[in-house]
Amino acid sequence: MVHNGAVVDTAPGAHDPISVHDQVVRATYACVARFGMAKTTVEDVVRESGLSRATIYRHFPGGREDLLRQAIAWEIGNFLGALADHVRDAPDLATLLDDGLGFARRAVVEHDLLQRMLQTEPDRLLGLVTTESFKTLPFIAAFLQPYLEREAAAGRLRAGVDLAEAGDHLGRLILSLIGAPGRWDLDDPAQRRMLVDRELLGGIRSV
Amino acid sequence: MAALGGTTMGTVLSARILDAARDCVARVGVSKTTLDDVAREAGCSRATLYRHFAGTGPLFEALIQRDLDRLDRRLAVATADLVYLADVCAAVLTTGVEFVLDHAALTTVLAVEPTVLLSAVSFDGSELFFARARALIAPHLWAHVGSDAERLAELLARIAISHLSSPRTEAPISDPEVVQHLVRTYVVPGFVREPTSERVQP
Numbered sequence: 473m474v475h476n477g478a479v480v481d482t483a484p485g486a487h488d489p490i491s492v493h494d495q496v497v498r499a500t501y502a503c504v505a506r507f508g509m510a511k512t513t514v515e516d517v518v519r520e521s522g523l524s525r526a527t528i529y530r531h532f533p534g535g536r537e538d539l540l541r542q543a544i545a546w547e548i549g550n551f552l553g554a555l556a557d558h559v560r561d562a563p564d565l566a567t568l569l570d571d572g573l574g575f576a577r578r579a580v581v582e583h584d585l586l587q588r589m590l591q592t593e594p595d596r597l598l599g600l601v602t603t604e605s606f607k608t609l610p611f612i613a614a615f616l617q618p619y620l621e622r623e624a625a626a627g628r629l630r631a632g633v634d635l636a637e638a639g640d641h642l643g644r645l646i647l648s649l650i651g652a653p654g655r656w657d658l659d660d661p662a663q664r665r666m667l668v669d670r671e672l673l674g675g676i677r678s679v
Numbered sequence: 680m681a682a683l684g685g686t687t688m689g690t691v692l693s694a695r696i697l698d699a700a701r702d703c704v705a706r707v708g709v710s711k712t713t714l715d716d717v718a719r720e721a722g723c724s725r726a727t728l729y730r731h732f733a734g735t736g737p738l739f740e741a742l743i744q745r746d747l748d749r750l751d752r753r754l755a756v757a758t759a760d761l762v763y764l765a766d767v768c769a770a771v772l773t774t775g776v777e778f779v780l781d782h783a784a785l786t787t788v789l790a791v792e793p794t795v796l797l798s799a800v801s802f803d804g805s806e807l808f809f810a811r812a813r814a815l816i817a818p819h820l821w822a823h824v825g826s827d828a829e830r831l832a833e834l835l836a837r838i839a840i841s842h843l844s845s846p847r848t849e850a851p852i853s854d855p856e857v858v859q860h861l862v863r864t865y866v867v868p869g870f871v872r873e874p875t876s877e878r879v880q881p
Contacts, residue, residue, distance in 0.1 A: 590802050595794040602797050602844070609845055633864075637850075641865050644841040645834075652805030654833045655813070671834055674869025 493531050496521050500543040505585050509540055509596045544600040548608060551579060556615055564628070565619045566677070569642070569668045570661075576650045577658035605647060612643035623677065630678045638676050645672055693731050696721045697742050705783035708791045709739065742784075747815055750778050758819045764870065767823050768835060768862040771816055773855050775839050780853060800840050812836035824870050831870055838866070 499521035503512040514536050518525050532538040558575045562568035580586065589597045616639045623629050649656065649667075657663050669677075699721035703712040714735060718728045732738035757770040779785055788795055798804045816832035824831055838861065842852035850857045 594798050594802070598797040598801060599794045602793070602801075606845055630868075638865075640847065641861070644845070645837060648837040648841055651801040652809065652837075654805065654809040654837075655829065670869035671830075675865040675867070 492523065492527065496523060496528055496531060496539065497542050497546045499523075500539045501547060504540065504543055509589065509593055512536070512540065514539065540596075541600055541603070544597075545604050545607075547585075548601070548604050551576075551583075552608065552611060554579065562619075564626075565616075565623050566668050566673060568619055569646070569672055570664050573646065573649060573658050573664055573667070574661070576646075577653060580650060609640070609643045609647060612646055613639035616642055620676075628677055630676060633676055642672060642676075689731070692721075692723065692727070693741075696723070696728055696731055696738070697745055700738050700742050701784045704742075705787050708787055709795050710792055714738070746778075746782070747811065750775065751815055753778065754816065754819045764823045765859070765863045765867045767820065768831070768866055769855065769859045771819060771835055772839055772852070772858045772862065775816075775835075776843065776852050776858075779839075779843055797844075800844075809833055809836060827870055831866075834866060834869075 496517060500512065500517050503516040503520050507516065514525065514528065517528060517539055521528070528539075529535065532542065534541075555572060555576055559568045559572040562571060586597075613636070617635060620629070620635045620639055624633070624635065649658065656667055658667075696717060700712065700717045703716045703720055707716075712735065714725060714728060714732075717738065718725045721728065732741060753774050754771060757774045758767050761767045761770060785796075800808050813829045813832045813836075816835060817828040820828040820831050839852070846852065847857075850860075852858060852861075
C-alpha cells in the first residue's frame with residue numbers, strides 16, 4: 473500500500489487487520505461511553521482512533537451502524553470472557569452455575585454504561601444486545617458442553633440426558649436470568665442454590 | 680334502565696375501540712398508531728374515543744388487559760381436568776405460545792419494532808412483565824404445586840419468551856411434542872413434591 477500507507481497508517485502493526493479492527497472498535501466504544509449511541513458519529517471515531525475515515529470504512533463497510541454493533545458485540549464479548557474466566561475452575565456444574573449467575577448479575581448491575589444507556593437509549597441498546605444475544609446463546613451452550621461431559625463421566629447426570637439439548641436449555645435460562653432476574657434475588661446465595669438445584673439442574677443432574 | 684342501557688352501549692363502544700386499536704397496531708405497529716387512526720378505524724369521533732381512553736397509554740393498557748383476560752380463559756379451558764403436572768405445564772406453554780403466534784398485533788410489533796417488546800421483557804421493564812406473567816399463570820398451577828405456583832409460572836414464562844425470541848429451528852416451541860419433551864425432561868423434576876407420609880404407608 474505504497475500510495476497511502478506511509479501517510480496515514482504509521483503506527484507499528486497498523487497493517488495488521490486485527491489490530492486496526494480492534495483499535496476502531498475500542499475507539500467506538502469510548503465514544504459511545506462519552507456521547508451515547510445516538511450522538512456518536514464516524515467523525516468522532518476518526519478523531520478518537522487517529523485513523524483515517526477511509527481506513528475505518530474499509531474495515532467497517534456498514535459505517536456508523538456497523539461500528540455501533542461491533543462495539544456492543546465487543547463489550548458483550550468482554551463480559552462473556554470475564555464470566556468464563558470467573559467460573560472456569562469450578563469443581564462441578566452446580567458450583568459453576570451458582571457462581572456464574574452471581575457474578576453475571578453483579579456485572580450487569582455494576583456496569584455503569586449499560587445502566588446509563590438503559591435509562592437514556594434503551595431501544596437502540598436492546599436492539600443491538602438482542603441481535604448479538606442470538607450469538608451469545610450458542611456461545612454459552614458450547615462453553616457448558618465440557619462441563620456437562622465431565623458431569624456425565626462422573627455419573628452425576630440422569631440417564632438419557634442429551635448434552636447438547638441440556639446445554640441449550642441451560643444457556644436460555646442463564647441469559648434470561650441475567651437480563652431479568654424476576655422474583656429471584658441473585659445476590660442471595662441460598663436463593664441461587666435453590667434456583668440451580670431445582671430449576672436449572674432439576675432434570676439434568678441425577679438425584 | 681337508562682343507566683344500564685348506557686353502560687351496555689359504552690361497553691360495546693369500548694370493545695369496538697379496542698378492536699380498532701388492535702387492527703391499527705397489526706397494520707403499522709405501536710409507535711405509528713395514533714388516536715386519530717383508532718377513531719377513524721372505530722368509526723367514532725376523537726372526542727368520543729377520548730371519553731373512553733384518555734390517550735394511547737390507557738388505550739394500549741386496556742388492550743393488554745383484555746388480551747390477558749382472554750389468555751386467562753384459554754388457560755383455564757386448556758388446563759381443566761388435567762391430572763398430571765407435566766400435562767398442565769405443557770398446556771400452559773402451548774396455549775401461551777399459540778396465543779402469541781396467532782396474535783396479529785403482537786407479531787407485527789415483533790417484526791417491525793421488536794425493541795418495544797424486548798424492553799418489556801428484559802432489564803428494567805421485566806419486573807412488570809414477570810409480575811403479570813406470574814399473576815396470569817400461577818392460579819392455573821396452584822392445584823398441582825401449591826406455593827411453588829409462582830416460581831413455576833415464571834419459569835414457564837422464561838422458556839416461552841426465550842424460544843419465541845430465539846427459536847430452535849430443529850425443535851420449534853410451536854410443536855406440542857417439543858413442549859411435552861422440554862417440560863417432562865427439564866421442568867417437572869424441579870417441582871415434584873416430597874413424597875408424603877400417606878404415600879409410603881400401605
